[in-house]
Amino acid sequence: MISSDRPSQRLILEAGRADRQYWGDIWRYRELFFILAWRDVAVRYKQTVIGLAWAFVRPFVTMIVFTVVFGKLAKLPTEGGAPYAVLVFAGLLPWTLASSILSDASNSVITNSQLVSKVYFPRIIIPFATVMVGLVDFGVSLLILIGVMAWYGVMPDWHILLLPVFVALAVLVAIGPALWAAAMIVKYRDFRFIIPFVVQIGLYVSPVGFSAKVVPPEWQLLYSVNPMVGVIDGFRWAILGGDSPLYLPGFAVSMLVAAGMLWLGIHTFRRTERGFADLI
């Protein structure tokens, strides 16, 4: 017997009992995490005509529209000497990543209700697995960015080496509220209608199509309460380098808010997940 080589475990099931083996279980089920992530990626562009090209088309068209609307029509200023299209794309990248994680992960538990009601595994694996899909699309968009930068002749400096850090931050900013929403959606389906709305509004509230610097200085700190402000600023800092200095107090506020939401997300998810199968 191959599987019984693992040590036998003793397990107590009781109402309201905090599960001490939970984090160990997550490690034990790591393969399920990878396979669910792989499934979501593999299935995403099945039976579409242009397949992965969708990951190119959507951000590219959005970039053109935003550049025309905000840059040419509204004549908003860019940062330093950066072309407006690059500015927009540097904001669009983290925004698309975070918003797709927020919408996919928050719906993930109910879209996988078949699994939740039939087998046990740490439920937190499900929302985290959807992050992979967002990251794959992000990788494709990154190629567009490289193309656009080459087109405009923009050379990144050493700041670009810190880009992975900001990618991780974008994921963390999104996954906190997503976990919270995923847990709430199981109980109250109202949130299914709220999340797309939040994403839609967020696009205009966050500095995606414009520079965060257009917000008056006295409001900068308050503006940074939206954690996406910090993440997008960080992206622009990494990509545009010296042209886009990082506003540190605002960044700190953004990260603090993000950390708070992450804690709330994990906490709420952990507290309610034992009842998921009852409710789903």
Add this chain to the structure above:
Amino acid sequence: MSDIVIRAEKLGKKFIIGHKVEYSAILGEALVRSARGILRRGADMLRGHAVVEGDEVEEFWALRDVDFEIRRGEVVSIIGHNGAGKTTLLKILSRILEPTLGRVELNGRVASLLEVGTGFHQELTGRENIFLNGAILGMTRREVLARFDEIVDFSGVEKFIDTPVKRYSVGMYARLAFSVAAHLETEILFVDEVLAVGDAEFQKRCLDRMSAVASAGRTVLFVSHNLAAVAALTRRGIVLKGGRLIFDGPIEDAIAQYSASLSKGKVARDWGRGHHSAIISADLLDAQGLPTDTYEPGTPFNLRIEVETTDMPGLGLELQLRDANNLPVAFYSSSIFSQTPLPSQGRHVCTLSLQPLFLASGDYSFDISTNSLTIVVDHGVANAIPFRVAASSPGGIAYDFKQSLGNGVLAMQLASPLRIESKSPEPA
């Protein structure tokens, strides 16, 4: 170290269920009701409770005070009616549901099979689904790889292993799904009613496989309606009834206990009453005239319905047979179809024997109502007699004609043997 691998103490599970109060056609009333519903759900939300659909909310104990111990290597079956709490029990033991009361102690790695093909994705190929399903059931990639050929071999779908499973026939799909499940090897295994897949030959292979698993010294908990399989595979049986454990002992006695509890009749239920009448009880009867919850396709429907009438002459009894999707299948009206109205006053036991129907396997129910000749429902009881067709094999071969196949719920029977005349000349 103790030899007891599962110990359940005072296990209880409560569900909150909602009922819909009969729909009101008056706009004002409907508005008031939906406003009241929003208020109630809003208040529930503020208190952190879950949203329950319906106008009235009720608590329901699916499991209550269940105690048992299972030793290493024991193979135990859990039997009971539909809704007796079998699946709830398995779900608690496999950590899907949290118990409301009591506790469970488990020693050893657990795997549960509550259905076959959990998580199968239509767009993925057979090969990909084996890995996906394996991981979901708790197997590691290495374990699946080590058994991959065995699994494919067992399923008999080698040729289509790289085809998306949405192109599979129902049978192929089920065989592949069961094959993955059958190769799951853990110390403790919970199996819920998964043997009812595939054709007869495959079912036999499944049974053989299960008995191999059972005799390999592993602890198996097994839920089934298939009493023959239960008797063959296990030596100990636990009988659940209405969420309580009513028997735990040798399998022969458990089966006897279960059969006896079937015929004892249902718990009296208060179905309320209409203006002029009340349906008091309703049962489906087996060939011996004892209440049952299963129907053998192609046999007469024997029903016993107890009705009380107070003052209205000419009330008729109506039956509406519905399938698992609540779609009407067949209808009977005593006042219209057979001109036998109910007497106007008193308590009446109506015994009906209706012509056989060759129903597909699956769940059904009878709605029962009393109606005046003007077709106004006086007292209606939806889902008064729920019952199940466990297996349906028109033509006598072991092919299960299921509701879920989507070919309808009735098998057409030949009135006389099928005649085939060939027009082309016989090849020499």
